[in-house]
Amino acid sequence: MSSDWNDYADGWDGNSDVRLYANRAFAALDAFAGITGGGWHDKRVLDFGCGTGLLSGKLAPHVQEVAAVDTSERMIAVLAGKALPNVRALHADILDGRGAGEGLRGFDLICASSVCSFLPDYPGAVAQLAGLLNSGGLFVQWDWLARDRGGSGLTVQQVRDVLHQAGLDGIRVEQVFEMGSGGQAMPVLMGTGSRK
Numbered sequence: 565m566s567s568d569w570n571d572y573a574d575g576w577d578g579n580s581d582v583r584l585y586a587n588r589a590f591a592a593l594d595a596f597a598g599i600t601g602g603g604w605h606d607k608r609v610l611d612f613g614c615g616t617g618l619l620s621g622k623l624a625p626h627v628q629e630v631a632a633v634d635t636s637e638r639m640i641a642v643l644a645g646k647a648l649p650n651v652r653a654l655h656a657d658i659l660d661g662r663g664a665g666e667g668l669r670g671f672d673l674i675c676a677s678s679v680c681s682f683l684p685d686y687p688g689a690v691a692q693l694a695g696l697l698n699s700g701g702l703f704v705q706w707d708w709l710a711r712d713r714g715g716s717g718l719t720v721q722q723v724r725d726v727l728h729q730a731g732l733d734g735i736r737v738e739q740v741f742e743m744g745s746g747g748q749a750m751p752v753l754m755g756t757g758s759r760k
């Protein structure tokens with residue numbers, strides 16, 4: 565498997581598992597936060613590690629704006645090619661220590677779908693992202709559930725600890741769905757917390 569996300573960009577949307585993951589993540593978010601219920605039309609969203617924007621595209625019709633950010637130039641090129649209304653596609657590393665760019669703060673919701681377990685400094689990233697939320701704003705992540713530390717993915721306790729260290733409130737971490745791969749069930753967790 566390549567370590568460069570650019571190599572996956574062209575085939576990303578053609579992968580039915582990737583599309584199913586995004587559908588299930590959005591369904592879990594909607595059940596939790598009522599995104600499709602009409603109360604989010606004036607809200608701003610950051611889709612961190614957006615890839616080709618599968619989740620951004622589902623969120624966009626229900627919110628004011630989605631800033632969709634990814635460090636992979638090719639992923640962002642695929643998303644930009646979709647020209648989704650309400651979605652601002654940005655090739656940027658907002659964790660590079662130079663601070664988030666213009667307009668990249670004051671979010672009501674930050675989503676990170678299948679991103680956090682790939683980050684070299686997951687705790688540092690969540691602490692920075694939490695600082696981009698409005699008071700009461702929600703951070704949501706989805707990742708493969710690891711049973712033990714050291715396995716691929718994240719454990720429930722690891723996510724709880726990191727969201728807590730980032731100063732988030734009302735933290736919930738639970739398995740929300742599972743994917744099947746080669747006959748093997750792969751559970752996915754959703755972690756949520758809000759800025760005080």
Ligand SMILES: C[S@@+](CC[C@H](N)C(=O)[O-])C[C@H]1O[C@@H](n2cnc3c(N)ncnc32)[C@H](O)[C@@H]1O
Nearest residue numbers: 569613614615618633634635636639677678679
């Ligand atoms: C498994 S893909 C998930 C893509 C998308 N969220 C989805 O669910 O289809 C992980 C994505 O995270 C992005 N990524 C990794 N590190 C990142 C960082 N520091 N900032 C922004 N994006 C990052 C990768 O480029 C890649 O597009």
